[in-house]
Amino acid sequence: IHQLFEEIVEQTPDAIALVCENQQLTYCELNRQANQLAHHLRSLGVTADTLVGLCLERSLEIVVAILGILKAGGAYVPIDPDYPTERLSFIVEDAQLSVILTQQKLLESLPQHQACVVCLDSDGETITQNSQSNPQNTATANNLAYIIYTSGSTGQPKGVLVNHSNVVRLFTATESWYNFNSEDVWTLFHSIAFDFSVWEMWGALLYGGKLVVVPYLVTRSPESFYQLLCQEKVTVLNQTPSAFRQLIQLEEGIGNREQGIANDLKLRLVIFGGEALEINSLQPWFERHGDQQPQLVNMYGITETTVHVTYRPLSLADLDSAASVIGRPIPDLQMYVLDEYLQPVPIGVPGEMYVGGAGVTRGYLNRDELTTQRFISSPFNNLKLYKTGDLARYLPNGELEYLGRIDNQVKIRGFRIELGEIEALLTQHPDIWETVVLVREDEPGDKRLVAYIVPQSNSSLTSVQLRQYLKAKLPEYMVPNAFVILESLPLTDNGKINRRALPAPDLHRELTETYVAPRTPVEEILVQIWGQILNVEQVGINDDFFELGGHSLLATQLVSRIRNSFQVELPLRELFKAATVAQLADCIEQLKQQSPELTVPKIVPRRKKRSNTS
Template identity: 60%
Template sequence: FRGAAAARRLAPVLADQLTALSRQENCSLFMVVLAAFDILLARYSGQEDFAVGTAIANRNHAEIENIIGFFVNSLVMRADLSGNPTFRELLERVREISLGAYTHQDLPFEQLVDELHPTRDLSGTPLIQVMLTLQNAPSGTVEAASLQMSSIDTEIKTSKFDLTLFVIGDDDGLLLDVEYKSDLFESATIDRMLANMEVLLKAIVANPDQHIVDLPILAEAERAQLLSAQHPAPPAVAPQCLHERFATHAAAQPTAVAVVCDGKQLTYQELNERANQLAHHLRSLGVGPEVCVGLSMERSLDLIVGILGILKAGGAYVPLDPAYPRERLSFILDDCHAPIVVTQATLLDRLPATRRDQASADGGTALPLAVCLDEDWPRIAEKSLLNPEAGAQPANLAYIIFTSGSTGQPKGVLIPHEQVSRLFTSTDAWFHFGPTDVWTLFHSYAFDFSVWELWGALLYGGRLVVVPRLVAQSTDAFYDLLASEQVTVLNQTPSAFRQLMQIEGEMAAPKNLALRYVIFGGEALNIQSLEQWYARHPDDAPRLVNMYGITETTVHVTYHPLSRADLSQPTSSVIGYPIPDLQAYVFDAAFNLAPIGVPGELFVGGAGLARGYLNRPDLAAERFIPHPFSSEPGARLYKTGDLVRWRADGELEYLGRIDHQVKVRGFRIELGEIEAALQQHPAVNEAVVIVRADAIPTSAEDGETHDHKRLV
């Protein structure tokens, strides 16, 4: 295999301390180094049961001591790090495993492979892919009679294994010399790994009674790199309520078109006045700060009036998408205790039971009052056109979006005004949105991507195009709308955008689009799927941007502007840098900072975190944890459940969901990673990978079977 090499020298004092530790524990220096190497591999791989190979001279018989020849054999050393032992305890395990292996060193490695019948492939050696060898090097020049010999350095261009660590003892201490597959590892990764090994060895000799998950491996420079970009920038302006920022534009440009839908439109003044009238009506019904108001509307101008009216009344809107099953809508209404539902008369039969009388919300009935913007508008229109004094502050709730829960019941995510307001303030230097931009509201208002679409237009004086449901369901019709409305900012999931690419590719003469940005979110992006797009479009017209986010962190967390050069990246999905007022940390299962390049779970901190979950303090405490690196009182991190890793350039790469990991033949496999690899093939548009367990007979005699897991 194509290979390369790297080396790092350990100080003589550290070598002496390791030797002293080995003598103290009645084992060899090799065993101490092997135990440390096992820990390092466990941290990098996330596994606690694997095998490491080593070479042995195999000259333990007197008959062959004086024979010239090659008798070296390979031994397989099992690494068992289960139960989080202390280093001393792990060293005892390694000692027993090593002595057992030495006892059977006469068994040729090839015979072992023949007996075990492991799955073979051309990409690696069976049973072992990583080797460790300890050897003592002769110092200086060796003389024999008239012959003088000295070692020379040669450039390593091949590697027999994925990774081989040679630990060479000489007069200057210990030399860690690594030979590695250059197709698997970058040189910078190996340099960091060697630095991690040195830090680990120093920690071991300092306190061998530490549990292995508590032993540090990060060098100071790497730790500083991981933490250096994690200081949130202060917001450029004080946070405001969303409706107040909108009202500023309504006063400055009253005749500008604010929203259009299916041939109808409202100017900023018209939208503001209609929302004000609804807000005054809702205020008269008891809506104010922290009061939840259900919102069930078809895609229309009234949908935007409803959202703004609820916010202007001081309340928080709770999306009730009429396409949802009645059972889900009933759960949401019961959970948020909404006294009022803003809706349309045509949707009443899809909603759980409501009441239509004008009795007060506490008038003896538990049913929410339905305010229908179509039937009730004559009464609402009697209210004032002026902005109401809602009393809501930036810290008050703006909306509650319910997301799917692992228990089967949706959970309500609580988002205040200030979280959305700072999202746009923090990203303004990247996008420079303005009054000339035209946005589409393509996604359901029950999906948090809609928050970005809605306020990206209305907080900057832009024009919002509400996409009718039938148009959203037809890629051809949606493409025509993008052209006719001259949309400049398009937000899409990657799968939806692939359909747009396909439609455009089939056109003899593509229509004239005005797009400035296409912003991806909502699901992992396979960058190679954009090859057809870049074959027809330049890098910056429009600029494609990949953004990762979660409802609990207010839509977006990271930002990565894409270019044609990304197509050559052999990675699944680069999601980029954190938004300036957010922090991203990657932790391993023991809550240690993961080294650069090592997969771990993403935790997010900073200004964008949700308040928590509605009526679920237990779940909120589990997912929103105390911030370990912040001195700010009450600072938290959100546990995303997503598997990522830092790249050397400081950007994050998305690898999939942690709970999508499976184990096949002892290997932990991320299904999303396999899917991304399959989608890189030009003939594959979509890919789904699952694990299938087939019953395979253990023998012809006993009739028993075992589950043979394979990926399909």
């Protein structure tokens, strides 16, 4: 990977490689800084297949660090500082990290470990004393590039071992489809602990393009992110379908207020991955933009098979179908749909997907038994197949239709239920924007089907209407016991639906404090806004926003409503500090006093970051 990057540096040393807020680095500057770090890591014993932990906030340095590790010959292991301590401890212990790259302020978030720690900020002077020249390469294509930990069914995460060759061939195999080039502008939207980031980073940096590192708070605010897309003239956008639906909703709102703003987007490609796509949710986008520019593409993929597996361009014609069509495999991969005896199933018959070819990774770190179970010998040739756990069927035209997880089949009161079937019917309802159905067991032994619904704007759906709609189409045992109407579905940092953050139905909340009615006009307005956003009938001034089911995406909506109602700009982080109505009202009063005409901050002109010279 890093040798391909070095070739680009030779070709376009002065082109802008990286941007983050008001800082930027050229290809030459990025290469020099990564080289200095690589030489420093070499002095600490980092060589081929050495595992180096990476615990950094989103910044230019995160890309410098990844390049530095690869150039030293090592493999990076992302450690997200926001992970729970228990998960961090497991990763650090499981990977037996020899070195951890971090920042001074994140040291206390690291669990106990035996690794050598390098702080890119406080150790910066030592690092910059090293040579700026490319270190002699010690890694081969078959050495590790990274280990990304994914959730495991046992509750313990599992580290996926990915080689340089797995990544390099991903771009070689898809070049003819996408024609990535030096004019492209990409966003690094996703956490480096999510392998979509691998595609984002190298899609830009192996072709001479520009990579915009998106600050964390901007990724949680559709308004701020949309503004960034326009400001930076982003051409290639990678999103989970859930995150993209937030942008569609936002754009619809902007379009209703201010016609023509959509022309500020310069996108030529929008690539979906990470979760199943509900094709009908794209209708408002196609109506506004058409289906040619940008081209929307659905890509099914798995960490164990290196980011992406299939490719399917999307068009207006696809809106006629409720199917989640994931298309055909990338040219250097093979996709098999097999039965329980590893025999191919006929066209149209559901089976489990198995992936073979150059994207299939080594397996799991320290999990030989699980690796043997999931990475099996192919019955068709001498290669490995990865057992995905996903259901699909081949369509007559040779494309694949994704049918959901095998483990998304649940059993309630003796009935076997496919949750995806209920979700598919709900998304066909004209007033439903998006939905997720799951089984909850809030009371031990009381399993209940719950449907979470985000209605279309200007829709006033009720549980009674939804229940009647499904009763006409499904047997009684498949009709959800409860329907929860939400303004948006909560997302994880990776942009996937966060099922754990979905609130319990029929919010029979037991307040920790006695209900206290609003006392001031500001509190009165806040109570009304909270009730609407959280779908709660009675809100007291001592109630906590997050305890009532609020989350980061709803928080951005609340900030927006506060801006419109009070003409003040409340920083998102303030909401996390002042989470009750009373505290928030005080905060708003203070802001109003500080600046009666406070407006949204202007975009600060970018300041060029100086390069280090020896």
